[in-house]
Amino acid sequence: MERLIVGAHHFSMKCAPEQLERAVEFYHGLLGLPIVRRWADGLMLDTGSALIEIFTNGEGSPGKGAIRHIALAAADTDRCAAIVRDAGYPVFVEPKDIVIPADPPLAARIAFCTGPLGEEIEFFQEKP
Numbered sequence: 001m002e003r004l005i006v007g008a009h010h011f012s013m014k015c016a017p018e019q020l021e022r023a024v025e026f027y028h029g030l031l032g033l034p035i036v037r038r039w040a041d042g043l044m045l046d047t048g049s050a051l052i053e054i055f056t057n058g059e060g061s062p063g064k065g066a067i068r069h070i071a072l073a074a075a076d077t078d079r080c081a082a083i084v085r086d087a088g089y090p091v092f093v094e095p096k097d098i099v100i101p102a103d104p105p106l107a108a109r110i111a112f113c114t115g116p117l118g119e120e121i122e123f124f125q126e127k128p
Contacts, residue, residue, distance in 0.1 A: 010051035015117045017056040026116040030087050069120035080123040081111040090114045
């Protein structure tokens with residue numbers, strides 16, 4: 001079967017116009033994600049393997065959908081958690097080691113925080 005999906009391009013979040021700069025400060029200022037595109041109603045930031053799009057236009061409120069959280073591949077989960085905590089964002093799962101009982105098992109160090117738009121963010125650091 002021909003492979004139709006070759007990767008993730010971007011994840012999109014909607015926010016109120018007054019929240020956009022706070023989101024930029026969080027993702028670009030605190031976490032260092034480069035802004036690769038910016039337009040009047042939004043922007044895209046590069047995670048290294050996919051983009052995060054944040055925009056303010058469109059109908060309806062941001063609401064909460066089926067996506068539980070976004071997971072960002074982290075080089076240092078503990079440092080990410082410390083940076084966002086020091087900036088005043090809640091870390092609701094402190095850094096911890098886990099093993100996902102898959103075949104093969106997946107070992108990781110994770111932490112969760114609440115982002116500037118109310119989104120849940122997981123810092124996910126795979127372990128060898």
